[in-house]
Amino acid sequence: MKEPFVECIQLEKAYSTQIAVRGVNLTVHEGEILAVVGPSGCGKTTTLRLIAGFERPDRGEILMLGKPLSQADTFIPPEKRGIGVVFQDYALFPHLTVFENVAFGLRKQPASQIKHRVNEMLALVGLTHHSKRMPHELSGGERQRVALARALAPRPNLLLLDEPFSSLDMELRLKLREEVRSLLKQLHLTALFVTHDQEEALYMGDRLAVMNQGLIQQVDYPERVFSHPANRFVAEFMGNANLLPGKVVEGGIETEIGLIQQPVELPPGSPVELAVRADDLAFDLSGKTNGVILSRTFKGVLNVYKIRLQSGLVVEAFQPHYRFFPEGQPVRIFADAGHELACFHNGVAVSAENHIPVKVR
């Protein structure tokens, strides 16, 4: 286990109208990128702002390397925390040049040293030739790079990134996130990355923290969050389209599409739900049919079929790009996962004794 770098303990923060964060426990390890992901309004940005010191928690503590940043009677103001922030809207100072923006956090140093550091930072983000420009003369991607250089220049202990790519177009977003990730890794920085995009979180995070309604739902490696969602919300948020109701029986779980043979530590008869991804489902035309094709969406590499089961439940299933079936075709649908399926009882994952080895990056 690595050293906890930043620890949030039972953080609570309510605004006049709503509760934003209601008891968040979160640990960022030294040198890792922790991606905090969740739908809008889940409290992820509030958590970031609490760590940055822009907000004061109502209750709970924030520690950095064991020293309190926020406690009942201590509150270190943001300027004393040594935490860098990259904002969603860049927040570049419009009256200062690129150079002056990056130099803003470098003070009480000889001018030559400042100049050296700024140039180093601009070279790092590939904007050496833009140092005399004003922020409004830059493109969106360039602005975001300046914002990153500015946050990194004073050598922060921790970097917070608040949806840094959300105002960029798709192509730029993919390019920039690769750049930023490799940069953070190159500098061995500890970072907290907030996003609402699960795919981006899977890419950026060494670990993922999934949030909903002001609470942490699950913290784990991306692969595990994806394959072993802690609850129904995480499963759905991580892009699991199908939740199939079933009942625990001897030797597995009985569902509408047949018996799924996997052990569950629950008494027989308990109602459960199975997370079945579209790639875990297959169908053919043989035998007794149990569903009807509603529609097909061609995605290039594969076909996505929507199939209505006899109960009325609609599930999605993939087929290769060359297999076409007409709408209205009755089919036999079955699970073809090759791995254990996530199983929920009352919305919470039921632990099965299995440990998928996870490669730590």
Add this chain to the structure above:
Amino acid sequence: MLRDWVNTMRFGTISSPPARGAWLYLPAALVALAMTLPLIYLIVRASTAGISAWNWLLRIQTIQIIGQSIGLALAVMLAALLLGIPLAWLVTRSDLVGRKIWSVLLPLPLVIPSYVAAYLFVSFFAPRGLLQQMLEGWLGIERLPSVYGFWGAWLVLTLMTYPYVFMAARAVLSRSDRSLEEAARSLGYSPLETFWKVTLPQLRPALAASSLLVGLYVLRDFGAVSILRFSTFTRAIYLQYQSSIDRSTAALLALVLILITIGFLIAEQRFRRSAAEYPHTAARPPELTRLGRWQVLGLALVGITLLLGLFFPAGVLFYWLVRGLAAGGQVNHWLRPFWGSVSAAGLAAGATVLLTFPVSILSVRRKSIFSQVLEKWSYIGYAVPGIVVALALVFFGANFVPGLYQTLFMLLFAYVILFLPQAMGSIQASLRMVQPSLEEAAASLGENPLRVFQRITLPLIMPGVGAAAALVFLTAMKELPATLLLAPIGFSTLATQIWGAVSEAYFARAAAPALILILTSSISMYLINLHSMNEGSSQRQ
């Protein structure tokens, strides 16, 4: 080349865009010329002033006047900044008790015409004024420190102009991006350092533009400095005009004033443009600073400002009103001037709007160098203070058109020069809302240009025309210096009535006209706000 040739083959001669409305250049140019004539005359007159006038211009006294004008302008600008910025910060960024109400009340002194404010201050503090009467009665004090001179003018003008700075700063502070300040905090800056290094620089263009506006207000002001007896350009010009037989020196002074005014205007325009370059995308409302024990100090600042700028003038006005009524104040003290104001302002509104049409249409519909020049030229009334326009017309009328001199026509002429820019702004804005395709559609359905204007354009821009007329009407109502110099003998308006009553210290007689003028200018302020809001929304689209 080839395509041109093919087109010519197919359609005969290439037709340039339809030459509709080209004839408008003639009336537009005539109007522009007419507006310039008096000014040209002023220049000619000043240049023939002879050695003595030039000497006069270099005399200590003259240099003193220049120094006093600029000194007063700078002092008021500084005071307006020092008052406006903290007030704006208090109502936008702090948890000051009642800040929403203060935010509404603090701009209100703007509706008091400067000479009305000066009248109310003088009528309270001056010898034979309210305060002395009270003190004499109770305490037997007979002499008070004088309200006249620099400090009186400075105080009154500061109280009437700080709202310009306040409103500009308030707009920037309430819209500016909170994450900028948070970024500075995360880079190691304390709240106070953040204000100096990040917040204030954001404000700088708006503050520069608005304080220059304050400076322009002071430089142009005639009423307040005259009533408070502080000799700046405008008062000196007036005194020179009244006393001297050789009026060339007044012309010379006027030209110097115009040059300074134009300098201020150019600077103001530049800052305003650079203010527009700062993006304001406030995703989150700015955070409020907790004042704690400073709450009292904030409330005191707001309270003193409102007390002096709003409640005190209102109270004094009320006192004189009641006293006038109690003394059986005669209605004819204000009824005849009221009618004079209404008729002159009404005629001015009609004439100005009518004369604004040609250049407005040209500048919006037919963009050419010539139409742009005409448009810019028509803004001459912005650059030239009322007293100067009046003086120029006095010279011009007395020497060239003696038949028209001392008639209402000359007064209307001055009003048109002064208020045409206002009318033009409003009419241009509404013209820009009418898509050219509507006019083209009407033309394609067989209507000639005049009928198109009558049936399509005019009905669509009517609200703008109405606003323009109302604006000119309301502004002309309270115009003082031009009215004072150009009104025919025996013709009085509310403004000249106040002037006369104050100079003879019949303070109660000025109360009713002052109240009417304050109401008038409240309406025009409301209209201007409405107009600028419309303009803002059309720009956003």
